[in-house]
Amino acid sequence: MNLDFSVVARAIPFLAEGLALSFLLTAVAMAGGTAIGLVLAVIRLSTWRSAGLVAAAYVNGFRAIPLVLVIFWFYFLVPLALGHPVSALQSAIIAFVLFEAAYYSEIIRAGLASVRVGQWQAASASGLGYIQTLRLIILPQALRNMLPVMISQAVILFQDTSLVYVISLRDFMTSASIVANRDNRLVEIYLFAALVYFVICSTGAWSASVLSRKRSLA
């Protein structure tokens, strides 16, 4: 077989654009998903029963649907809901944020529950209110416990950004596949794409394991 990797070099600017989109989606979905996930987790841990049930239904609902379907649906539903057209990127961002929120809320819920009950008692015994206790005492300790899992989730999320091909957005994987077909160099391009994913994702996995080892030492 005759491999020609110069095609990769020529495609790099185009692939970089795709990679930028993948990173953008990952970053926005992480930030937005964490924020909404935090609210969901706090509601589910609170004594407010009815809201807790709604939050639980949200989380379990999203976790029971494949992401690709969510992306596809939001592409059609968001314009209907808003009453005006939105770009594919905007609908993808909304879909990713809402979908990831379900997963992050479970991670955060486990993280909050990992902090001893006594910490809540000590904080409220000293006169701190609920929100103060959460912000000053519980979240900082929970965050330290859940950071490795959050990074692992981000690695999965990064790989999942390739699913935006269903609404014709060009993430890294889609860009690679366009170049591969255009230049008819499937092996070279897909080998390169695999290498890029491998390097990025194993860096993430490695930092997660370093963090969790640090945590078990502390």
Place this chain on the structure above:
Amino acid sequence: MIGAIVTPLRNSAGASTDVREPIVESSPRAPMVEIKNLCKKYGRLEVLKNCDLVVARGEVVVICGPSGSGKSTLIKCVNGLEKFDGGSVVVDGIAVGKSNAEMTRLRRRIGMVFQHFELYSHLTVLQNVCLAQIHVLKREKNEALAKARGLLARVGLPDKESFYPAQLSGGQQQRVAIARALAVDPIAMLFDEPTSALDPEMIGEVLAVMLELARDGMTMMVVTHEMGFARKAADRVVFMDQGAIIEVAPTEQFFEAPRAERARLFLSRILSH
């Protein structure tokens, strides 16, 4: 040796009572804690049965009894950490559990020390002692720092302020926890088995701090199995069993001649081991 670690508590602690909240002076004659007919259930299990107890200002009360007798639950009802099903608890004229606003106001005036210390593990010793001062009492940072350093010196840990809790021994952590509780100038202190989680050689240093506090006139409710501490520091001893207060007696009388058979049995077990 133990006495050497603990410098007298009164001179710098009492001096800077928080003037913005004159709850302390509100009702000087009334008892500090009034527990009336207190009941609590976990499902079918009665953890507190019609408990009555009045603690005077400046009084030190030791609460003892077999495990599961409701001692910890009783003192956690005093600052509202545990809810109760019947009866009433009044602290310094404020009814516990009635309104949230009152509870928050009350809690900042009652210090509590826990069995497992419950220091905030992500904060340094100094930050632990400053946190409630800054975020609850809204003290200026410099004022809080000065107060914290003074208290750390008095519990014998002036050189540990930048350590994290995990870097300290159990006895040191508990002394920091006492400093943290004192930092908001409490009118009463609750101790929930403060030495039960400690190695034997560290119990003394914690009890010494508590003894100083008692001698300085702090109102204290102490759940403990340390009968030596009870003899030295307590004005009265409360004996609980199966959720009920069985006997309340002046310390000497309790140890010389406990009236209740169960208290006698408990004492003979705990003192002979």
